[in-house]
Amino acid sequence: MPRVYNFSAGPAMLPESVLRQAQEELLDWQGSGMCVAEMSHRGKEFMAIAAAAEADLRELLQIPANYKVLFLQGGASMQFAMVPMNLLRGGAAADYLNTGSWSKKAIAEARRFGSVNVAATTEDTRFNRAPIQAELKLNGDAAYVHYTPNETIEGVEFPYVPDAGGKPLVADMSSTLLSRPVDIQRFGLIYAGAQKNIGPAGLTIVIVREDLIGQPLTGTPTMLDYQTYADNESMYNTPPTYAWYLAGLVFQWLKGLGGLDAMAVINARKAQHLYAAIDASGFYTNPVSPESRSWMNVPFTLPSPDLDDAFIKGAKAAGLTTLKGHRSVGGMRASIYNAMPEAGVQALVAFMQEFERKHG
Numbered sequence: 001m002p003r004v005y006n007f008s009a010g011p012a013m014l015p016e017s018v019l020r021q022a023q024e025e026l027l028d029w030q031g032s033g034m035c036v037a038e039m040s041h042r043g044k045e046f047m048a049i050a051a052a053a054e055a056d057l058r059e060l061l062q063i064p065a066n067y068k069v070l071f072l073q074g075g076a077s078m079q080f081a082m083v084p085m086n087l088l089r090g091g092a093a094a095d096y097l098n099t100g101s102w103s104k105k106a107i108a109e110a111r112r113f114g115s116v117n118v119a120a121t122t123e124d125t126r127f128n129r130a131p132i133q134a135e136l137k138l139n140g141d142a143a144y145v146h147y148t149p150n151e152t153i154e155g156v157e158f159p160y161v162p163d164a165g166g167k168p169l170v171a172d173m174s175s176t177l178l179s180r181p182v183d184i185q186r187f188g189l190i191y192a193g194a195q196k197n198i199g200p201a202g203l204t205i206v207i208v209r210e211d212l213i214g215q216p217l218t219g220t221p222t223m224l225d226y227q228t229y230a231d232n233e234s235m236y237n238t239p240p241t242y243a244w245y246l247a248g249l250v251f252q253w254l255k256g257l258g259g260l261d262a263m264a265v266i267n268a269r270k271a272q273h274l275y276a277a278i279d280a281s282g283f284y285t286n287p288v289s290p291e292s293r294s295w296m297n298v299p300f301t302l303p304s305p306d307l308d309d310a311f312i313k314g315a316k317a318a319g320l321t322t323l324k325g326h327r328s329v330g331g332m333r334a335s336i337y338n339a340m341p342e343a344g345v346q347a348l349v350a351f352m353q354e355f356e357r358k359h360g
């Protein structure tokens with residue numbers, strides 16, 4: 001079976017060259033006689049793999065020296081709790097922007113630890129756009145401002161970085177980190193589950209400004225305190241070693257491509273190609289305001305849900321998989337992360353046009 005173009009929202013495609021390198025190194029990593037998954041996390045081989053991955057990520061994102069890069073488990077969902085536990089820092093309140101399904105979950109979890117001010121919401125228009133800066137009603141007492149730059153389910157992406165009024169800005173970048181350059185200094189903390197755009201599931205990356213670490217809520221468990229990871233090079237306990245290694249290979253792949261500036265050009269082209277095909281069709285519809293459309297997750301509907309099964313079946317036969325939309329939104333969703341080749345998007349557009357000719 002040839003490899004398919006997999007449009008899954010996550011876990012998602014990995015670059016083929018990364019998988020091939022992992023395959024080559026599977027039984028014997030660089031003369032060690034071991035698979036990386038068999039290595040002690042405290043041995044010199046794995047320590048070198050871990051350090052190289054961090055250095056490459058720092059280079060790709062130009063992460064300043066006063067930020068820590070932490071490699072954790074627990075997914076972005078665990079960060080929904082760790083962020084308030086560590087960043088409320090004696091404050092009682094935080095500002096959250098409510099822009100889709102993942103923000104809602106982050107808000108619900110934060111409410112367990114403090115009071116949440118919803119500084120903006122687009123729920124009244126079914127999360128079809130990002131709010132503009134002038135809509136944000138920030139609370140002077142907030143300990144931090146949290147938002148979701150790319151809402152993976154609704155396909156809504158902020159076209160700008162909000163001004164948090166001097167408060168630490170916290171971003172759930174699970175489905176957008178590494179898709180384009182970001183100015184890390186605008187943020188207090190960035191987190192991302194790896195399985196969308198970074199590597200395999202099981203690894204979560206946190207980039208946090210040092211001064212925000214070290215004042216967790218009383219009773220915070222050791223494993224939920226950022227300090228534990230910062231003080232121990234993310235090796236207080238056994239880290240997800242194999243996922244860390246694969247993420248490192250992805251970072252090298254990105255560097256080889258020319259870094260995030262080069263990746264952004266490719267991603268913009270992929271997204272434009274797909275949105276242009278949707279808008280030109282009169283058959284497919286994307287509900288998101290053009291300025292807030294995601295580069296990574298493209299939901300679209302057909303004229304009738306009755307056509308969905310035929311679309312999914314036909315796409316699968318053409319080697320295009322996992323296009324079914326999220327159960328809360330319906331229709332289709334094409335996730336086109338970094339590892340989705342341009343040829344995959346071209347193949348999808350060609351299939352969509354043919355499907356429209358037959359059914360339109």
Ligand SMILES: *Cc1c(COP(=O)(O)O)cnc(C)c1O
Pocket residue numbers: 010074075076077078102148150151152172173174175193194196
């Ligand atoms: C997938 C996703 C999550 C949940 O990630 P887990 O790693 O499964 O906890 C949270 N936020 C965003 C934006 C996501 O895309």
